[in-house]
Every structure is written in C-alpha cells, then in structure tokens.
Amino acid sequence: MRDFSGLAQILIPQDKDKINLKTALCDLPPESVIRVKGTVRLRPDGQENKEMPTGEIEVLAESVEILNVCRKLPFEIKDFVKKSESLRMQYRYLDLRSSQMQYNLRLRSQLVMKMREYLCNVHGFVDVETPTLFKRTPGGAKEFVVPSREPGRFYSLPQSPQQFKQLLMVAGIDRYFQLARCYRDEGSKPDRQPEFTQVDIEMSFVDQAGIRGLIEGLVQYSWPVEKDPVSTPFPCITYEKAMKDYGVDKPDTRFAMKLMDISKTFHNTEIEFLKDALNQPGGCIQAICIPDGAKHLTGKDQESLKQTARTKFGQEVSVVLVKADGALKSPLNRLMPASAKQQLLQMAQARPGDLLLISAGTQECVRPLLGKLRLQCAELLEGSGVAVRDPSAFHFLWVVDFPLFLPKEEDPDQLESAHHPFTAPLPEDAHLLYSLPHKVRGQHYDLVLNGCEIGGGSIRIHKASDQQHVLETILKEDPSLLSHLLEALDSGAPPHGGIALGLDRFLSIIVGAPSIRDVIAFPKSFRGHDLMSRAPDFISEDELKSYHIAVNWPAGDKGNQEK
Amino acid sequence: MRDFSGLAQILIPQDKDKINLKTALCDLPPESVIRVKGTVRLRPDGQENKEMPTGEIEVLAESVEILNVCRKLPFEIKDFVKKSESLRMQYRYLDLRSSQMQYNLRLRSQLVMKMREYLCNVHGFVDVETPTLFKRTPGGAKEFVVPSREPGRFYSLPQSPQQFKQLLMVAGIDRYFQLARCYRDEGSKPDRQPEFTQVDIEMSFVDQAGIRGLIEGLVQYSWPVEKDPVSTPFPCITYEKAMKDYGVDKPDTRFAMKLMDISKTFHNTEIEFLKDALNQPGGCIQAICIPDGAKHLTGKDQESLKQTARTKFGQEVSVVLVKADGALKSPLNRLMPASAKQQLLQMAQARPGDLLLISAGTQECVRPLLGKLRLQCAELLEGSGVAVRDPSAFHFLWVVDFPLFLPKEEDPDQLESAHHPFTAPLPEDAHLLYSLPHKVRGQHYDLVLNGCEIGGGSIRIHKASDQQHVLETILKEDPSLLSHLLEALDSGAPPHGGIALGLDRFLSIIVGAPSIRDVIAFPKSFRGHDLMSRAPDFISEDELKSYHIAVNWPAGDKGNQEK
Structure with missing residues (x-):
C-alpha cells in the first residue's frame, strides 16, 4: 500500500473468516x-527489509474498503519505468505520482514558504498582488494579448510586474514582494514556458549592496536542509571580468579553463591570419587550455568544437595539442619560433x-566563442567520464557593472537598454548619461548559479527628468506610453531598487532536473x-463575437479547424 | 516627515550655521x-502631542538631503480629503499612500501569510501553482480568451483551478492549496473584478466536516489580532432552513426579522387574492415583522419597499401597521375576523x-422577495439611525445540503448544476442520482460572513462512471471535452473534496471597505x-498578425481607434 510518503506492507490474515480480504x-x-484498517506490528524475525523505511513493520489487516478501482494505466507507476516526454505530459496526473516529481513539487512548496517567512516575517516585506491584465509595454513584442469586449481594445499579459513594483514604491509600500506569475510569448524555445513564476522584490532607500545582502540571506534561509549549507556573501565580479575570464556574462565557476589572452605571443608574428586579426581594432588572440585534452577528447569531439565555432560564430578555431616535448601538434608549430612557443605554453599554463x-x-x-567552447568542452569531458563539475556543488555569483546601453544589432548607431530602460547609472558614471551614454555602466546586478542566470535586478532611476531623457533622447522611444510612470516618479518617488529571481530555473538547478x-x-x-487537455484549442466563431x-x-488552412 | 508607519516632527535648529536646512x-x-540625520529627543515640557503616537519626541535635524522633489499633486495626501473614485484610480500610487489603504494592503499581506503558515506549516499542505493559460471549459462563456500563434487556437484564462486541483488529488498531492489568480469576464458588474484571488484548497480522504473544521481553524489562525477573536465551530444550517428563515441562501444572521409563514391565519379566508395564492401549488402567505417600523420607516421608505417588490419580483407586498389597540392599518383590517388578526399578530410576533x-x-x-425586503429594511432602519447590525460583529455561517441540480431557467424540464458538475451527492441521496436527480442534495457547502458568500466547496465525485452519468445523462453535456478528467478519475482517484475562499471579498468585509x-x-x-495606464488599449493590426x-x-466605429 502506497501513499505520497512511501510504501507499507499489508499482511492478509490466513484465517478462513478473512478470506474475503x-x-x-x-x-x-x-x-x-x-x-485498510488493521494493527501495525513488527515483522517477524528475519523478515525485515532494511532497504525500506517501513521495512521493520507491517499492518495486519482487519478490514479493507475499496474506494476506487483503477483501470489499466498507460504506464506503470514505478520509478525505473522510462516514459516518453509526451506520454508523461499527456498523463501528467500519473507522472506526478513518481517519487521524484513528488519530491520536486513538495520541495518547491517548502522553499517558497521559507522565502515568504524570510521576506514577510523576518524583513517586513508586504506581499502585494499586481494585475496580470495590463497594458502593452512599449516594444513588448513578446506579450500575449487578451481581447476585451470593447472593439479593438486589448489587455496584455505582462512579462513582469516591473511598472507596478516601481509604482508601489511611489505609493509608500517601501518593501514589496510577490511570487509573480509572468507571461512571455516566445513561440517554441527550448525549456521556456509561456507562463512562469518569479520571486519579485522591490525596496525603497536601498543600494546594490543592500539588495545583494537581502538575497544572500534569502537563499541561505530557504535553502533545503538536506543540502550542504550555502555560504555568504556570494562572490561578485564585474561584467568586464566575467567576459574576460569566461567569455560570458553568466560564468559557470565550478571549473577553471579560463580564457587567456595570448596576443603578446604573436606580437611580431608573420602568420598572416593572426597578424590580420591583431591589426584590426579590438583584435586579439585568445586561448583556453583543456587539461589532458589529448587523452579525453576524441577527434570527433574536436571536430564538434570546430563545428560550433563555424556554425554559431562564423569563425575558425585552432585545436593545438601539446606534445610530450613541448612541441605543438598544429600547422602553427613550424611557423612559430621556439621562444614564442615557450611563451605560449607559459601564458596558457x-x-x-x-x-x-x-x-x-x-x-x-573571440570571447563569446571561447566562452561557448569552454562549456562544450566541459560537457564533452564529462561525457567521457572526467569529473569536471561537482554535481553537488552550488556556485553562486554576482555579476555587476553591466553597460547600461548596447548598440542595437540592426543599427549599431542606435542604443538599446542592456536590460531595461528603468536601470539607474552607476553614480560615478551618471554625468556621462548626457554626454557619452554608451560609456555608462548601470546599477544592474545578475545572480548566477552554476552558469545559469537565476535572477537580475537593478537600482532604478527615480527622477522623472532622467527617466524621460533615457526614454526620449537615448532610446528614441515615445515617453507618452509610460506617462503614468513618469508622472509617478515626479510625485515624490523614493530612491528604490529590486530584483526578480526565476523560481522555476532556480528550483530545477537545486533538484538537478534537466528541464x-x-x-x-x-x-x-x-x-x-x-x-493533457489539448490547449490551446479551437473555439467557435460565435464565442469570438463578443470580443x-x-x-x-x-x-487552405480553414479545413483543419475541425481536427 | 512621514513614512508608512506615521509622522515624526523634525525640528530645524535656529543656529545661523543651519540656516541652509x-x-x-x-x-x-x-x-x-x-x-534627515539628527538626534531623537523628548519634546520640551508642554509641547507633547498626546494625539500622535510619536507625540512625545522630535528629531533635532543635523543635516538634510533632498532625494526627490515632488510636483504639484492632483490631490493632497490627507485622510480627510475626499477624492472621486476615478481620480483615486487614475493616481492610484498616490491614493495608496492613505493610511486606510496602507492598512488594507499590509493587513492583506499579513493575513495571507498566516493562512499559508496554517496550511503549509501546521497542516502539511503543498502549495502548487497551476496554469492560467488553459483550455476553454465547456460552457465557460465568461472566460477570457488568449490567441496563440497557431491560427484559430486559443488559450482560456480559467475561472478557477477546479480541474487542476482534482487532477492533483489523482496525482497523489493529497493536500493542495494555492492563492490562485482567477479570471472572469463578466462585463460591467458592480464590485466585480476581471481578475481576483481565491484561497484554493483540496484534500484527499476527507469529508464535509473535515473541510469545515479545517477552514474554521484557518479563519481563527489568520484572524487579525486587533479584532475580537472568532469562535468556532461556525453555526451550520441547511439550504432549506436558510431559505425558510431568511429567504436567501447566504443569510445575514447579525439580525433577526426572520420570515414567518402565516398561511394558517388565512386558511379559510374569503380575501380573494390571498385565497388564490394559497390555492396554487406551493402557495403560501408569509411575513416579516419590523420592530417599531411605524416610527422608523417613513412613507417614502415603505414606498421604496413596495417598489422593490414590483420591479425586481413583479409582486405586490402589503405593508401593515399594527396599531396601539392591535388593529391593523391596512385594507386587510376590515376583511379579517378579530380571531384571525389575533392569530396573525401572534404568529408574526x-x-x-x-x-x-x-x-x-x-x-x-415569496421567500426571495421577503429575503430581499428584509435586507432593504435593515438598510433603511440603519439609515434612520437604528442600530440593526453591529458593525464590529462577524457572523460566520455554513450553509449545507443544497440541491445538486436546479431546473434551467430557460427550460425548466432540463437540469443544470446548482454549483458545478463535479459535486458529489449526499450519501443518503446517492441512489436518487439514477432515478430522481432533481431530488438529490449535493455535498456542497457555502461559507457565509455577514450575509456575503465568502467561500464555497464540495466533496467531489471521485468515480468516473458517476461523473460521466452526471455530465452526459443528467446535464446533456459532451463528456469528451472533459475526457482527461474522466480518465483521471478512472486512474486510481482517491475520494476528495475542497473549497475556495474569495480572498478579496473576505478582506473587504474584515476591513469594512465598501468595495x-x-x-x-x-x-x-x-x-x-x-x-492609470489606460488598459485595455488599442494595438496595431501588425501586432495582431502573429496571432x-x-x-x-x-x-462606423473604426474612426474611434485613434481616440
């Protein structure tokens, strides 16, 4: 007999009058x-099962009541039975009976409860629910729309409560939090969900360090007791340093293999493609070193790395093996003087x-390319049995000092917000907002766990004039679409900042789930x-009329409607 | 100087070097x-303000930093300043600064936190988030639709997580709760919101008494400390008794003025319209008695009561004054023998x-009519200064034994669910489900507070065959739309039941808010x-294309688009 807590053995008495049982x-x-009604008793000597938590007892049944008979199921509820993803989803109510899914959902509930205790009871935050039927955000191309009963008017399902949380600061709710349902219509992206949950936090009269300290405490307080405790403060590196060492703004710091700039080695090189690379503005030569890579990475592995470089970055990457005598197994070997080779091996350790x-x-x-290959190498090495990353390790990391604006991909003369237009500049860069906006670093911070961004936030602009300047002059957006926020900032808005943690992602890393x-x-x-329910589904034209x-x-597609 | 907790007096030193302050x-x-930085000190003797919580101290300012300058606001942030509803809504971030709104939102947060503690920590419930992008419910005419990127396919924003909570029971999450965001597109109804929040609860292996006891404990545990404690258990009456005594299924039991059946008085009456009434099937004569009504209700009041009867019920009501000598001031007086009058006064007390x-x-x-007039009388009496209902009293009440089905208004030969099609029959009525369904009472229970329904729930049907019979044979609905639920009930579903409390309504009664x-x-x-943001709003045809x-x-309406 099983319930969510596990199994218990039922013993049917052999008496004749219990034959019905x-x-x-x-x-x-x-x-x-x-x-089942009966008596719990110790199992007879020698019949204990040490593998079972309830292996020492059994229930001697007195009566049995059958409450519901189960049909033949599409799969067995056994942890070792592998099911396809689509079968799991179609019969989710059966899939959830597995001990892993029971653990995941129950842990989620407990962790969220601890977070609430920390925020609400320990730190006086106010849990405020904000609307999900809202107005379209300027440029909010990924927002679902909801038709109203007024012709042509639509609500929008917001991607986050960003505007509301800032308005709450203006409203004097000085410490706000919410487990907020958010929506993003991204079509088919791997491991994204159209609706997801974020731990949404905003505070008045706070600085970056204040938010970081709060979140470190939050993680520590809510961390599952069965895991090794989390130590704080979390390490903190700048965006520049993250890009320099790891080639990515969310570095996985559970392993080294950092990027190394080896440009100096080729300072006077005659090798054409390297010379060309160095001569262009911002040109460089960089490397990562894979310890014992010769042993662990097959030729096919190496080819897949080159393939990534080509297809994702349109670049070539040289795979160079260091021989026993320090020579390089590479066309570069004969083109490089011995001293340069020596220097290269030294610089690349x-x-x-x-x-x-x-x-x-x-x-x-070069940085993002090597950053990507670094991660791919870790996977390849782990695939061949090398312990690169400790699966029980949790490396938290703050990344700070992001650029406030980035050149637009489609028009590099234009700037767009690196995160969102409400982030305040670093105080020491604030004067550049009106002269050299592309040089301004923002008071944005990302929380990274094992190479995944699990949260991000910022200190916000709290002066209407600065906000207007950013929207209108720098981003060339129509500020009238945010007039309510600009008016609010002009109505006695305190300095404020906040953060949002992606709860689903955070939990999936904690429980080690693939998705x-x-x-x-x-x-x-x-x-x-x-x-399971086959949503989204067709609805009748009649039902759309009121909208x-x-x-x-x-x-040619209408015929499919009846499918 | 004010923050959310109140005011503090700042004293500007008169020293010359502080003139800048x-x-x-x-x-x-x-x-x-x-x-402001400064020193907190006692106010000088005689300058204390006993009206203020901080009236005994002041802050001697040393320095002042101006963090943000406020523009001229559309209204003053003073509790006594009355604002129109639309101005409050347009500048909600200012309106929320009022002490009442601060109290309401902060109390809401605290009460919800206590509810979570009770459910999660005390009773082992699992907080599970369920999707809001779902499939249209059969007959869910009030569900918002959300277009997807697949032509003709729509999600629906559900009115409640009813299906999910039952599926969670099948999934072995034996105690589920959620503060669930729900959606209902009801157009313009007074004091309804298109999105609202319910405390959603479901349990396996539970009966009605189990759920009632749980909720009584929940209310008691989360009840604001500053209010008089709530005593449990709550009184419990049947639907039949509620209709008989109060003419409504959510009686306000803070005052008497119950309905009384006075048919017997007119058993042999010759008064034509009364005789006709009694002779029809189910005919009766009923009354409510308004103590000292002659003194407190003006002629105009009495006219408004008659008006209600006419416009809302198409019925006449006789307003009869009892004179000092026991005579009736009414055309009935001369038509009734003295003994009948005597009996009438006795029966009606x-x-x-x-x-x-x-x-x-x-x-x-007659029952709903007098039920309505009873409430209207209470309002009229209170309007003229009579204390009918204690504004600090909280009368909780369970109403049970509702009919499971009701005749459809548009076709009385057809039955529809009184609440929803998942409610189980009372065990003693279960056999009637297959013979006389209109006689079946359901295991539904409503929680009523001060005459408002603040929650409702039921023990659910947990056998697929019964559920199929209800959907298909009794309600004539297409069971294939709920095939996933029927399959789930057939997959080892435990007996289960639950409830949903309307959080917004519950809170508004606790804080005494009009809306x-x-x-x-x-x-x-x-x-x-x-x-504030002017949602819902027009969006471009281009943005609709992907949907x-x-x-x-x-x-002739398209021109309005640019408004």
Whole structure:
C-alpha cells in the first residue's frame, strides 16, 4: 500500500473468516485506492527489509474498503519505468505520482514558504498582488494579448510586474514582494514556458549592496536542509571580468579553463591570419587550455568544437595539442619560433597532453566563442567520464557593472537598454548619461548559479527628468506610453531598487532536473501545448463575437479547424 | 516627515550655521522625499502631542538631503480629503499612500501569510501553482480568451483551478492549496473584478466536516489580532432552513426579522387574492415583522419597499401597521375576523408600532422577495439611525445540503448544476442520482460572513462512471471535452473534496471597505479599465498578425481607434 510518503506492507490474515480480504485485494488492479484498517506490528524475525523505511513493520489487516478501482494505466507507476516526454505530459496526473516529481513539487512548496517567512516575517516585506491584465509595454513584442469586449481594445499579459513594483514604491509600500506569475510569448524555445513564476522584490532607500545582502540571506534561509549549507556573501565580479575570464556574462565557476589572452605571443608574428586579426581594432588572440585534452577528447569531439565555432560564430578555431616535448601538434608549430612557443605554453599554463583552443579576431567575437567552447568542452569531458563539475556543488555569483546601453544589432548607431530602460547609472558614471551614454555602466546586478542566470535586478532611476531623457533622447522611444510612470516618479518617488529571481530555473538547478518542466506541476510542451487537455484549442466563431475579433485563416488552412 | 508607519516632527535648529536646512526644507513642496540625520529627543515640557503616537519626541535635524522633489499633486495626501473614485484610480500610487489603504494592503499581506503558515506549516499542505493559460471549459462563456500563434487556437484564462486541483488529488498531492489568480469576464458588474484571488484548497480522504473544521481553524489562525477573536465551530444550517428563515441562501444572521409563514391565519379566508395564492401549488402567505417600523420607516421608505417588490419580483407586498389597540392599518383590517388578526399578530410576533410586510404567492417567489425586503429594511432602519447590525460583529455561517441540480431557467424540464458538475451527492441521496436527480442534495457547502458568500466547496465525485452519468445523462453535456478528467478519475482517484475562499471579498468585509477595490492594489474600474495606464488599449493590426486575428470593427466605429 502506497501513499505520497512511501510504501507499507499489508499482511492478509490466513484465517478462513478473512478470506474475503484476500479475494478483494488479490483481484484488485494496481493503483486502485483502498482503505485498510488493521494493527501495525513488527515483522517477524528475519523478515525485515532494511532497504525500506517501513521495512521493520507491517499492518495486519482487519478490514479493507475499496474506494476506487483503477483501470489499466498507460504506464506503470514505478520509478525505473522510462516514459516518453509526451506520454508523461499527456498523463501528467500519473507522472506526478513518481517519487521524484513528488519530491520536486513538495520541495518547491517548502522553499517558497521559507522565502515568504524570510521576506514577510523576518524583513517586513508586504506581499502585494499586481494585475496580470495590463497594458502593452512599449516594444513588448513578446506579450500575449487578451481581447476585451470593447472593439479593438486589448489587455496584455505582462512579462513582469516591473511598472507596478516601481509604482508601489511611489505609493509608500517601501518593501514589496510577490511570487509573480509572468507571461512571455516566445513561440517554441527550448525549456521556456509561456507562463512562469518569479520571486519579485522591490525596496525603497536601498543600494546594490543592500539588495545583494537581502538575497544572500534569502537563499541561505530557504535553502533545503538536506543540502550542504550555502555560504555568504556570494562572490561578485564585474561584467568586464566575467567576459574576460569566461567569455560570458553568466560564468559557470565550478571549473577553471579560463580564457587567456595570448596576443603578446604573436606580437611580431608573420602568420598572416593572426597578424590580420591583431591589426584590426579590438583584435586579439585568445586561448583556453583543456587539461589532458589529448587523452579525453576524441577527434570527433574536436571536430564538434570546430563545428560550433563555424556554425554559431562564423569563425575558425585552432585545436593545438601539446606534445610530450613541448612541441605543438598544429600547422602553427613550424611557423612559430621556439621562444614564442615557450611563451605560449607559459601564458596558457599548458602542459604536455593538454589541448589548446586558439581563436583570433575581435574581442567581441573571440570571447563569446571561447566562452561557448569552454562549456562544450566541459560537457564533452564529462561525457567521457572526467569529473569536471561537482554535481553537488552550488556556485553562486554576482555579476555587476553591466553597460547600461548596447548598440542595437540592426543599427549599431542606435542604443538599446542592456536590460531595461528603468536601470539607474552607476553614480560615478551618471554625468556621462548626457554626454557619452554608451560609456555608462548601470546599477544592474545578475545572480548566477552554476552558469545559469537565476535572477537580475537593478537600482532604478527615480527622477522623472532622467527617466524621460533615457526614454526620449537615448532610446528614441515615445515617453507618452509610460506617462503614468513618469508622472509617478515626479510625485515624490523614493530612491528604490529590486530584483526578480526565476523560481522555476532556480528550483530545477537545486533538484538537478534537466528541464524546468520537472519543477512545474502542469507545464506546456515546447510548442506551448497542454498535451493533457489539448490547449490551446479551437473555439467557435460565435464565442469570438463578443470580443469583436475574427480568425485570419491562412489560405487552405480553414479545413483543419475541425481536427 | 512621514513614512508608512506615521509622522515624526523634525525640528530645524535656529543656529545661523543651519540656516541652509531651513531654506531647503521650507521651500520644498509637500510629499518630496528627504533624508534627515539628527538626534531623537523628548519634546520640551508642554509641547507633547498626546494625539500622535510619536507625540512625545522630535528629531533635532543635523543635516538634510533632498532625494526627490515632488510636483504639484492632483490631490493632497490627507485622510480627510475626499477624492472621486476615478481620480483615486487614475493616481492610484498616490491614493495608496492613505493610511486606510496602507492598512488594507499590509493587513492583506499579513493575513495571507498566516493562512499559508496554517496550511503549509501546521497542516502539511503543498502549495502548487497551476496554469492560467488553459483550455476553454465547456460552457465557460465568461472566460477570457488568449490567441496563440497557431491560427484559430486559443488559450482560456480559467475561472478557477477546479480541474487542476482534482487532477492533483489523482496525482497523489493529497493536500493542495494555492492563492490562485482567477479570471472572469463578466462585463460591467458592480464590485466585480476581471481578475481576483481565491484561497484554493483540496484534500484527499476527507469529508464535509473535515473541510469545515479545517477552514474554521484557518479563519481563527489568520484572524487579525486587533479584532475580537472568532469562535468556532461556525453555526451550520441547511439550504432549506436558510431559505425558510431568511429567504436567501447566504443569510445575514447579525439580525433577526426572520420570515414567518402565516398561511394558517388565512386558511379559510374569503380575501380573494390571498385565497388564490394559497390555492396554487406551493402557495403560501408569509411575513416579516419590523420592530417599531411605524416610527422608523417613513412613507417614502415603505414606498421604496413596495417598489422593490414590483420591479425586481413583479409582486405586490402589503405593508401593515399594527396599531396601539392591535388593529391593523391596512385594507386587510376590515376583511379579517378579530380571531384571525389575533392569530396573525401572534404568529408574526408583532406588537403595537411594528410594521408587517406580507406577501402571498408561491414559496419560490415569496421567500426571495421577503429575503430581499428584509435586507432593504435593515438598510433603511440603519439609515434612520437604528442600530440593526453591529458593525464590529462577524457572523460566520455554513450553509449545507443544497440541491445538486436546479431546473434551467430557460427550460425548466432540463437540469443544470446548482454549483458545478463535479459535486458529489449526499450519501443518503446517492441512489436518487439514477432515478430522481432533481431530488438529490449535493455535498456542497457555502461559507457565509455577514450575509456575503465568502467561500464555497464540495466533496467531489471521485468515480468516473458517476461523473460521466452526471455530465452526459443528467446535464446533456459532451463528456469528451472533459475526457482527461474522466480518465483521471478512472486512474486510481482517491475520494476528495475542497473549497475556495474569495480572498478579496473576505478582506473587504474584515476591513469594512465598501468595495473589493479597496483591498486590491491596482483594481480595474467597473467597466474593466485601468484608469492609470489606460488598459485595455488599442494595438496595431501588425501586432495582431502573429496571432492570426483581426478586429471586427462595428460599422462606423473604426474612426474611434485613434481616440
């Protein structure tokens, strides 16, 4: 007999007058629901099961009531039975009976409860619910729309309560938090969900250190007791340093293999492509060193690394093996003087048997490329049995001093917000906002765990004039769409800042789940479908009438409606 | 100087070297944000202000920093300043600074936190988030739709997590709760919101008494400490008794004035309209007695009661004054023998000076009519200064044994669910489900507070065959739309039941707010508008393209789009 807490052995008495119990139970399909009354007793000597938490006892049944009979199920409820993802989703109510999913959902509940205790009871935060039927954000292309009963008017499901949390600061709710449901219509992206939950926090009269300290305490307080405790403060590095060492703004610091600039080695090189790379503005040559890479990475592995460089970055990468005698197994070997080779091995801290991945080009291209290959190498090494990252380790990291604006991809003369237009500049860069905005660093901070961004926030602009300048002059957006926020900032807004943690992602890392779907009770498929109820679904034209909308069927598609 | 907790007096030193403080502060517009450093000290003798919580101290300022200057506001932030509802909503971030709104939002947060502690920490409930992008419920005419990127396919924003909570029971999450955001598109109904929050609870292996006891404990545990404690258990009456005594299924039991059946008095009456009423099936004559009504209700009041009867029920009501000598001031007086008058006064427990409201007709009509007039009388009496209901009293009441099905209004031969199709019948009525469904009482329970329904729930059908019978045979609905639920019930579903409490309504009664808008941070207007951000709003045809929908503009209306 099983409930959520585990199994218990039921003993059917062999007495003749209990024969009915035997008949009832033995004919019952698995997963049927029963109520047993009986006596808990120690199992007879030698019949204990040390593998089971309840292995020392059994229940001597006196009566049995069959509460519900189970049909034949599409799969067995056994942890070792592997099911396809789509079958799991279609019968989610069966999938959730697995001990792993029970653990995930129950841990989620407990962790969230601890977070609430910390914020509400320990730190006096006010839990405020904000609307999800809201107005479209300027440029909010990823927001679902909800038609209203007024022709042409739509609500929008917000991607975050950003505006509301700032308005609450203006409203004198000086410490706000909410477990906020957020929506993002991103079509089919791997491991994204159209609705997700963030731990949303905002405070008045706070600085970056204040928010960071609060969150470190929050994580520590809510951390599962069965895991090793988290130590604080979390390390904190700048965006520049993260890009320099790891080639990415969310570094996985559970392993080294950092990026190294080896430009100096090739200062006077005659090798054409390296020379060209160094001569361009921002040009550099960088490397990562894979310890014992020669042994652990096959030729196929090395080819897949080159393939990544080509397809994702349009770049070549040189894979260089360090031989026992310090020579390089590479076309570079004969083109480099011995002193340069010596310097290279020294700078890259490479030893015989290591593999070097070398890339040349602009810093903006080389860093992300090597950052990506660094992670791919870790996976490849782990695939061949090398312990690169401790699966029980949790490396938290703050990344700070992000640029406030980035050049737009489609028009590099234009600037766009690196995160969002409400982030305040660093105080020491504030004067540049009106002269050299592209040089301004923002008071933004990201919380990274094991190489995943699990949260981000900022100190906000609290002066209407600065906010207006950012929106209108720098970002060239129509400030009238945010007039209510600008008016609010002009109505006695305190300095304020906050953060949002991605709860689903955070939990999936804690429980070691491959996907956020494993910490969500009823997730959507990657195409955004609920495979259990078959949502989204067709609805009648009649039902759309009150919303004054009609479906634009693509040519030849209308017939599918009846599917 | 004010923060959320109240006011503190700042003293500007008269020293010459502090003259800059004076200038800075005196020129500052009200509601600007400042940081003051100084020394807290006792106010000089005789300058204490006993009216203020901080009236015994003041802060001798040493330095002042102006953090943000406030513009001229559309209204003053003073509790005595009355603002129109629309101005409050347009500048909600200012309105929320009032001490009442601060109290309401902070109390809401605390009460919810206590509820979570009780459910999660005391009773082992699991907080599970369920999706809000779901499939349309059969007959869910009040569900907002959300277009997806697949032509013609829509999500629906559910009115409650009903299906999910039952699926969670099948999934072995034996105790579930959630503060669930729910959606209902009801157009413009007074004091409804398109999105609202319910405390959603479901349990396995529970009966009605179990749920009632749990909720009584929940209310008691989370009840604000500053209010008189709540005593449990709450009284419990049947639907039949509620209708009989109060003419309504959510009686306000803070006052008497119960309905009385006086049919017997007119058993042999010759008065034509009374005789006709009694002769029809289910015919009756009933009355309520308004103590001292003659004194407190004006002729105009009495006329408004008659008006209600006419316009809302299409019925006449007789207003009868009991004279000092026991005679009736009414055309009935001369038509009734003295003995009948005597009996009437006795049955209605009426004394000289009282008013009787008498209605004759079918029970189905007379009860709701007098139930409505009873409440209207209470309001009229309170309007003229009579203490009918204690404003500090909280009368909780369970109403049980509702009919499971009701005749459809548009086709009385057809049955519809009194609440929803998942409610189980009372065990003693279960056999009638297959023979006389209209006679079946359901295991539904409503929680009523001061005459408002603040919650409702039921023990659910847990056998697929019964659920299929209810959907298909009794309700004539297409069971395939709920095939996932039917399959789930057939997959080892435990007996289960639950409840949902309307959090917004519950809170508004606790804080004595006239509207649920006063306990919601950013509510919509009664037309469903956000007056601050102007949502819902027009969006471009281009933005609708990816959702394959187009707006059907009513003739001549498209021009309004630019408004």
